[in-house]
Amino acid sequence: MALRVQVLLAGWVLAWAVDKSKFRTCEQGSFCRRFRKYTDKVQQEPGLVVHKLEPSSVTHAGNKVQAQLLFANNLRVKPLLLRLSFFLSDVDGSCGIVRAFITEQEPMHPRFQLTEGDVVRPEKELKPDTVTVRDTGGVTEVDSTSGTCKVQIRHAPFELEFMAGGQVLRLNSRHFLNFERYRAKGSSREGLVDATDVDDGNLFEESFGGHTDSKPRGPAAVGVDVTFEGARDVFGLAEHAAGLGLGENRFSEPYRFFNLDVFEYALDVPMALYGAVPLVTAVQSDGLASGFFFPNPSEGFVHVEAQGKDTRSWWLFESGVMDMFFLAGPGPQEVLQRYHTVTGFPRLPPLAVLGKHQSRWNYVDVEDSISINRKFDQHDIPYDVLWLDIEHTDSKKYFTWHPSHFREADKLLDTLEASKRKLVTIIDPHIKKDSGYDVYKKMQSHDFFTKTKDKQLYDGWCWPGTSSYPDFCNPEARKLWTTFFKMDYYPHNRLDLYTWNDMNEPSVFNGPEVTMPRDNLHRCSESDYKVEHRDVHNVYGFYHHMATVEGQLVRAPNVRPFVLTRSFFAGSHKHGAIWTGDNMAKWEHLAISVPMLVSLCLCGASFVGADVPGFFYDPEPELFQRWHQLGIWYPFYRGHAHLDVWLRTKRREPWMLGEAITQNMREQVTVRYQMLPTWYTLFAQWALDGKPIMQPLWYQDTADAEAFRYQNTHFLLGDILVRAVTKAGERTVDVYLPKGAWFDFWDPQAPPAGKLQKLKVSPSNVPVFVRSGAILFKKMRRRRSSPTMAADPYTVVVYGDRARGFVYLDDGHSHEFKQGRFIYDKLTFDGQELVAEPGQSLHAVGAATGGLMSQSAVIERIIFVGLKSAPRSTRLGDSPTELEVTTSPTRNNAWVVSIKKPQCLLGTAWKLRLDF
């Protein structure tokens, strides 16, 4: 849902494409404008020293080093505090996490810092990495005692170099460091101290788009340059509708972070979107990778440019502190595992939400919704979750139901429960200003709503009309919010009634840039309303999402929550799923979905998807099919559509476009469900081991320069390669297959392929290949929903002569897996023996102990694809009984060998022997 409509006095007026003038550029905001001037000046005067480290101030204890940074041009200005902390990776215990923290001392106003544990884990939970410190004259060297990680600090001008293995990140090597101390209006000083000394325009007030930001505290920006040495390829900085390679995009405008509800967003631009993860992974030409993470929740700009063999960047935020993390590789996988060490591991979703989601703005009433459910059954098309958008409420009052259309919500919920399906209702953050609305009254009586700069209740316009916005930054407000999810509060509630958080940037129709004024006030963890919205803008949605997840946990602590959010920040992966917002039913939007989702995965958030087949407008039938054919390979697969009025987006359930397309939809959705055991394993390896689900083509082999060129293709954890078909009428496509042999997922009889392929594409599916050496786990029987597959046996597919694969399963819905109650097996095939080793470990939960299974663990079939010859006999372990085998030749004289009922179980050790 969530078209943004401009509210005028006269009523609703539509804009038909993004209006770029509504959104600020770097030049249009004073802090970014003056930073650019400042960096120009610094570059023009090479000898200029603004910051220098005072060697005598260096202190050191355990894993920490502290020092003072003096302002070289005005020593009367209170020095900045620099603190470095060293940590070890949670996953492998190796060094390579360095936190660099810079702030002003005794500030005039407190500088906002995120509460420990919300985005970044509390330091006491991290494993410290003890360091040694020595001064080598002009340079302080800090060495990890547990490995090859170290930091060198040059004193004057201040520069910092982070090294681990062969990776080098330089901080402030171009001397862009800019720390704007709070000051009284009208105060003056001498010497170049920060960017305000280059341009002092709009320090205490500025306007944009007819809105004035009062800026009572004046300038407070923080910025610095970061250089990734030897790395031409830099990725991350979700969410932008742009290509994966941040430097390759060659935008002159910096990437902007300012969570916004952008109506009909433009593609291939660095404009801000709904969410922000200020993390990059840089890949060097030798394949080594490193990361840089700067979790500041105020408005941000990051400029990235390739320069020679290096990539240079600068990072600038409107306020707050400089809290930065250097993350070592050696590979991108390890960078991400260190990121998860710092921010926390993702939340494992319930199994059911990996199935198909069916949404539309709006299923009209109970009868309409039940008929949708019935038609899925009539057409024998599986799905798991039905979604209700804003119209299901009473006057857009969340936690209520429409008095006539959804009066009998129980009837709908009972119907869904009878087919073991679920319901999602939308719960947006804006609360209708209505003294008869209990949520409003409770929030108001506790004084938990966001205030204006004058500490008056802030009213904004959104779906319900005049609305107030809870201060989700305040933990007490979040706690009250959680009570709305209790069984006795939310009418028609169920333990598995799930939630959708939309419009949480927050979207405010009549606010500056369609959001809240920056001078609004929050309490957050303070005793009074003194945190400015500008300080916390980018975590508003993060906290809304977090509070909602906590609400579901309060309702049922042992039921895994599921909450989808549109706005997000670094760390939102700990809460739930993210989608790419209000896209369009256009081929370009299908195409950009792949790099957008891969970028999110590289930022730690793998439970992601784009609305299929585009939110706005009507898709042509071919686009409809191609998008669903791709969507079944998204981690989050939801069909959604805009409202019928205004943009006239017609009904588009799977059966709306005639028998041929319905049949194709049935087959493709079935493939999604057949692959659920593999999907669930991918999710476990992401949530519990930190491995991203969607990966770019270069991810498994960073030395493969060619792979960096392809953005229309993604891996699922390295073994399954999916090529989107991104153009109308495309009959042949190029598919780049990285090193190794690749089997056609759709045709096991086809010879394995490699390198760049020009392929004829089937109208029935997008090209999908499986790496030779992979083992996939499937359940072949079509069912109506994923819980109805629980008792079904597994089919194991082994690709190639040598293979290895993992399978994860648990009860699918509770938190018992945290006590080890799950199965995690490794299967290895050496050409003769397929060996299952149960009890494997995942980082976050340790070794599998099995038990508490409501799921079948039976393997009904093992298929070997691409064996050089057909086996003479096949036996399980020492059993004298030969197993029943069907063989069929492939088109390159190899064999597909299928073993019927091998009598083995997942979660147990066994060996299957093939004799040739």
Place this chain on the structure above:
Amino acid sequence: MLLVSLRLLSVFHVTVCTHVPHGAHPEQVERYAEALQHGLFQCRDGSEALAASVLNDDFCDCADGSDEPGTGACAGVPGAMLFCQNLGSVPRWVYSSRVGDGICDCCDGSDEAGCPDTCAVEGPALIAQVRAREEDIREGRRIRRQQMEEGGKQAAIWRAEKQGLDDELAKLMLERSGLDNKKAPSTDPQVRTPANTPKSTAREAPAISEYAKWSLQPDEQNQAADQPGELQCWVGEFVGAQAWCCDPSQGPRGRGECWDQVFTFEACCPNAKVATSEDVARLIRQVKGRIFTLERKLKAVSRDPRWFALAETCVKKDVMGKEFSICFFGDARQGSVSLGSFEAWDEAGHQQLYTGGQRCPSGPSRSLKLRLVCGAETQLLDISEVSLCSYEAAASAPGACGSEDLQDSSTPLTPLTPLTPLTPPQ
């Protein structure tokens, strides 16, 4: 995909199939007996001969799913279904995807382990429903045959009417070309004094025929025919003929049967308004309109005489306080709003399409898809707006009854309703 199959190991059973395999239809007994011969099971598609033990062994051996009629092992194979006998209730087919999934679908519990037999509870009402439906269909078919006969007669009438109108149109066209050439009323004195004109030359090709009058304005014509009168300009055969013939309300040429080329409206009727080309054009429009309507009716029903009875029928239904009406082969309305006019049958011939209705605010013009199902009564069963300004309706009519209707149910999509005409067990 060609599968060359080698059964490396098979356990052979000699099975004589005398009973129906679980999940198969009783009528399939012979088929399974045939498939199970010499200890082998032949997949229905003929692709493979497998060990007899593959039948219902909870493993999908045949590509067509025929070896697993009673388990969910082949769920997902197109056409794979289980037949629940549902003794005491209505038998039905369910998709194999429903078998062994933990949800009881068949009232006799045959799709799941551990489902109770509830057929005795749901049976009587369902059986009554099915019987009523079967009776309705039988009655519908009877009416359909009757209507087809009546329809044949009606079609003959329409065809005759159309033929007459075609002739009429030709004459009107001729007259219009005459009027177009005649820029002003004629000044020929002979034409203006009919008494001097020999009668023998009269009464060729009347400008407007009796037939047109009858079809366009039958009521007025009948009333007028009762009025006696005098024919002054004619031969004075009855009193008041002039008033009768010169009645301008009968059109620009008064009463057409009065005139020939000599005795014309203009000549005989003093002060009469002279027919203009506009008047003739209006008549042409009227005749063309009626021809169009007839053609549409004839074309609509020409695919099958079974639809004749619908052609002049309208049905109505109130849905949530809104009154919907559909005149078959005519217009569909919601209250006074047009939802469209009959445009065509869909390709399969099961649905009528009505298009070109009133435009939605900033939207497309309204349209309707009407599905016809068999029923003794012609009535509107259901109508809804499936997406903005796009409606779907279902109506029952005897014309929709065919031999297939006893197999087909009113919701042909779902195999959860009977697909086969099995009389419920007594």
